[in-house]
Amino acid sequence: MSLRIAIFGSAGQLGVELAKEFSSRGCELLRLTRAHVDITKSAGLEPLLAAFDPDVVINAAAYNMVDVAEQEPQAAFEVNALAVRSLALACRQLDARLVHFSTDYVFDGLAGRSYTEMDPTHPLGAYAVSKLAGELYAQAYLENPLIIRTSGVYGPGGLRTARGNFIELMLRLASSSNPIRVVEDHVASPTYAPALAARTAEMVFAGLAGVFHAGGGTPISWYEFARLIFESADMHPELRATSEREYRTAARRPPYSALSNGKLEKAGITPMPALTEAVKDYLAARARA
Ligand SMILES: NC(=O)c1ccc[n+]([C@@H]2O[C@H](COP(=O)([O-])OP(=O)(O)OC[C@H]3O[C@@H](n4cnc5c(N)ncnc54)[C@H](OP(=O)(O)O)[C@@H]3O)[C@@H](O)[C@H]2O)c1
16 A cells, blocks of 8 residues: 655654655655744645645654753744654644654653553653643644654664764763763663664554554663663773762653553554664664665
């Protein structure tokens, strides 16, 4: 089945992989970056989409600066919440399905185990509130949006973005001789963007709707993740474990925000690759780039 798919945020880490994945499946794509359209300018969205007449609109655009959002909560809200409202309204008007990405940060991370879709949300800061509001707007205006919550995304696209990703940050820090301190008391499920893009395509073609968790599948502390990255890259910087107490950030973060992929797998979607394999794959893709 050939679908017409509009992708917002198509220059981001996930967006580039979504474009690759859907184009390899024979879909007709409208790849939108900020250079084409600012999603906070609501008036331009519907005419742009109407001219393409998509079956599916995928929103991988986001304001992801978790700490900066504490200084400018309105900017985060405009992109992560109000723009999703505009996209949902446009989808309703054009009878298109909306696929929207959200975050593990909608949870407070106090459960001490991987979160399921049934768990109550409790965002801890401006970024998290804005992302949860985006989910609510999508659900308020559409019968059947597909909302995919993910966690700690890393993909080769991060090589070309100013924000990069955790692996790039670690590799950059390793190139200086200073010890690297990483928090040991925060656990997430880092997610490989190409693997997430492939599962997203499976979900779209299976016609899934509702909220789904699609994290990397392995709960791991950021410290242990950094260790895995350096082992995989055969690098040996001085890595020290630290804690939230010693390493304060502007935004509060959930201490344990790993996501359970149980619902995704029950729906028949291919399980995520093992974290070690995904990191190896990332490093190989990085070397090729
Ligand atoms: N990255 C993570 O660790 C993480 C964790 C959990 C959930 N998520 C979610 O996963 C999704 C994909 O994240 P990602 O890692 O691919 O993010 P990313 O690499 O930061 O890409 C986001 C893209 O959105 C674009 N964008 C931002 N504001 C825009 C605007 N006003 N108009 C149009 N485009 C705009 C950005 O363009 P510019 O580069 O020009 O700003 C960028 O290309 C997002 O929904 C994110 O919230 C990410």
